[in-house]
Amino acid sequence: MWRHIASNAVTFLSVLLFLVGGVILWGKGQYQAEGPLTQAICLQVERGSNMRKVSRSLAEQGAVSSAAIFRIGSDYQEKTSQLKAGSFLVQPGTSMAEIVDVITKGGASTCGTEVVYRIGINRVSVQVRELDPATNRFVERVEFSPATDEVPELFTQTTSKGDTRFRIAMAEGVTSWQVVEALKGIEVLDGEIAKQPPEGSLAPDSYEVRPGDDRAEVIAQMQEAQELLVSAAWEARDPDLPIETPEDLLILASIVEKETGVPEERRQVASVFVNRLNQGMRLQTDPTVIYGITKGQGILGRGLRRSELRKATPWNTYVIEGLPPTPIANPGRASLMAAAQPDESPFIFFVADGTGGHAFAETLDEHNRNVAKWRVIEAERGAAAAGNASTGGD
Structure with a gap:
């Protein structure tokens, strides 16, 4: 009888183990x-x-x-x-x-609500947006300028949540002074920035930050990213460029960045400046003159005067030979590569064409005709603006 009971027990345990194993395998599956x-x-x-x-x-x-x-x-x-x-x-x-x-x-949020501090050429804005999981796209909920607008209640509510993500989006062409001033106003960051970073040393990009992050460490992150971009562009540069150092490349890229907002034009604009350097011509570019006036501390907000074009400053390329002594803004990857690998072109002149782009020319006569066309467009726009103002904009 005991032998029979033992046999049944072994059979029962075998079946039980088989079932448990099956359940484990099923659960694992x-x-x-x-x-x-x-x-x-x-x-x-x-x-x-x-x-x-x-x-x-x-x-x-x-x-x-x-x-x-x-x-x-x-x-x-x-x-x-x-x-x-x-x-x-x-x-x-x-x-x-x-x-x-x-x-x-890793603990890094991949959806939900995000606060983006946008450092732009003309202003700093704050955007609250939320990822729509169905479309995997961010939907803007509110945007405002801290300098001029009242802080929305939604922003206050959002920043108090523990799962809100924070991001700093730095645009191409902003100056180091603009970045430092913007970081000072971002309340989720801590710490002081003891010294303004050199012009051109910050990489325009999007940076995720956390409440309590140190401002100086954010600057260091931007500098490290820019060093990598400049190094890569310098390594990839055309061998016959009329520039001698990575700093020269950075200066040239910053001028390209400020001269055009059309991506397709960057290499062509760079070719004009390279051609001028090769021919011993002055660069004669307005953004450098403006930088000599503002030192990168905000925008000029008006046109250049003739006296300013003639006034000698270290950055006035209508007066000085070659490149200015420093960059005039923080260029992005595309402008760095455009400066490193410009188009091969015969152009040594360009002027705005009224579409947001530029008209390029090989000779002074052709350039003067392009300038005359631009003057007509300017006059027509001025007359239209004056007409709108006199009628209340209707």
């Missing part, structure tokens, strides 16, 4: 299989939350087939304690294992 989510969601993980709350939220939103399997899998991988607070984009079909990886790996 469920954990790693494609998830049931059909439309992207933004998963909010609050500070102080835990994997049980997250698993319930995922189950309620249809992102996982079993909250229990999600938790067990996370525990098995020893990732439960690594849960990060933030807002995480979960794409359709994402497996439980992939979701666990997203919410425990």
Whole structure:
């Protein structure tokens, strides 16, 4: 009888182990299989939350087939304690294992609400925007200028949330002074900037920051990024350029940056300046004259006077020979590459053509005709503006 009972016990345990093994394999398959989510969601993980709350939220939103399997899998991988607070984009079909990886790996939010501080040529603006998971595009909720507008309540509410992302977007062509002044006004940053960074040494780009980040460290990050861009452009430069150092390349790129906002024109504009340098001609470019007046501290806000074009400053390329002593702004990657690899062209002149671009010329006579056309366009625009003003703009 005992032999019979023992035999039955062994059989029962074998069946039990087989069933347990099957359940484990099934659970593992469920954990790693494609998830049931059909439309992207933004998963909010609050500070102080835990994997049980997250698993319930995922189950309620249809992102996982079993909250229990999600938790067990996370525990098995020893990732439960690594849960990060933030807002995480979960794409359709994402497996439980992939979701666990997203919410425990780095802690950087990938969706939700974002505050963007935009440092532009003419103004600094603040934008509150939110990622629409369905389209994976940001939707603007409010934008304002801290210098002139009242701070919206939505901005105050958004910045007080723990999962809000913060970003600084620096435009091509802004000056180092403009960047420093803008950083001083970003209230989520801490610390002082002891010294204004050299002109041209900051890379125009988008930088994610966190509340409490040090302003000087943000500047250092921008400088490091620009050093890499300048180094890459210098290594890729044409061998016969009439420039001798990476700093010369940076100066030339900054002039190109300020002369045109049309991407397709950058290499052509650079070719004009390279041709002038090769022929021993003065560069005669207005943005350098303006920099000699403003020193990069804001915009001039008016046209240049004839006396200013004749006045000697270190940056007045109507007076000095060759390049000015420093960059006149912070150029971006495209302008650096345009300066390093300009077009091959016969042009030594260009002037605005009324479309936002420029008319290029090889001879002075052709250039003078282009200038005359531009003067007509200027006069017509002036007359139209005066007419609108006299009628209230109707």
